[in-house]
Amino acid sequence: MNHCRRCGVEVDENLGNCPLCGAFVSDNTQDSIYEYPQINFKTKRQLFLKISMFITIFTIALVVAINAAVNHTVSWSVHVLFGFVVLWFAVGRSIIKRFNVRKHLAWDFIAVIALLFYINLWSSKLQNPWAFTLGAPIAVLTWATVLEILVFAHKGGRGNYMIALTRLFALSAICIGISFLWLGKCDWGWYICAARGFVDVLALSFFAKDAYYQELKKRLHV
Numbered sequence: 001m002n003h004c005r006r007c008g009v010e011v012d013e014n015l016g017n018c019p020l021c022g023a024f025v026s027d028n029t030q031d032s033i034y035e036y037p038q039i040n041f042k043t044k045r046q047l048f049l050k051i052s053m054f055i056t057i058f059t060i061a062l063v064v065a066i067n068a069a070v071n072h073t074v075s076w077s078v079h080v081l082f083g084f085v086v087l088w089f090a091v092g093r094s095i096i097k098r099f100n101v102r103k104h105l106a107w108d109f110i111a112v113i114a115l116l117f118y119i120n121l122w123s124s125k126l127q128n129p130w131a132f133t134l135g136a137p138i139a140v141l142t143w144a145t146v147l148e149i150l151v152f153a154h155k156g157g158r159g160n161y162m163i164a165l166t167r168l169f170a171l172s173a174i175c176i177g178i179s180f181l182w183l184g185k186c187d188w189g190w191y192i193c194a195a196r197g198f199v200d201v202l203a204l205s206f207f208a209k210d211a212y213y214q215e216l217k218k219r220l221h222v
Helices: 040-071 077-097 101-124 132-154 157-183 188-207 209-220
Strands: none
Touching: 040 077, 077 101, 101 132, 101 157, 132 157, 132 188, 157 188, 157 209, 188 209
């Protein structure tokens, strides 16, 4: 069996070209007329990011100009600006950094929580902090559900998802403390998140004891 010098796959000796990419695989060193050129995906990705950035800047500038010309302020154009910031924070950063699924989800949910706080800030000036007491707990519960599904779906890299679930449990406990310091009480939302996180940690300690403890020791440098 010959090996394709481009793909590395095994190719039948009777074939002169790789059936996958068309590269020449014969002992003869001359190039094949069927050889395909390499595609530079990095260049295409950079071009896409540049075009997206240009559209974003142009749209923001246009909206601010219209708002200033019509109302002599930038009141409602601030919302458009914040929307683009959240979009780039959740999606653009993930594309640029090439995050994995876990990190991509983390940035998406953080962006959702930030959007909820922004709406709450403009709707009631946080006098009624529903974004913290209701919106954020729902987002955290959804986040935990997705992570639980990924723990079962992924055969490799489960340790990262286990640690992510543990962090959500710690976040819920911290938010309970913030609730008492800020509001003087804690609503049911964060209690449910903390209870859900405790069940996750308990399940991981029971059903994946060795892998979970090893991952904890590695992260805590124990």
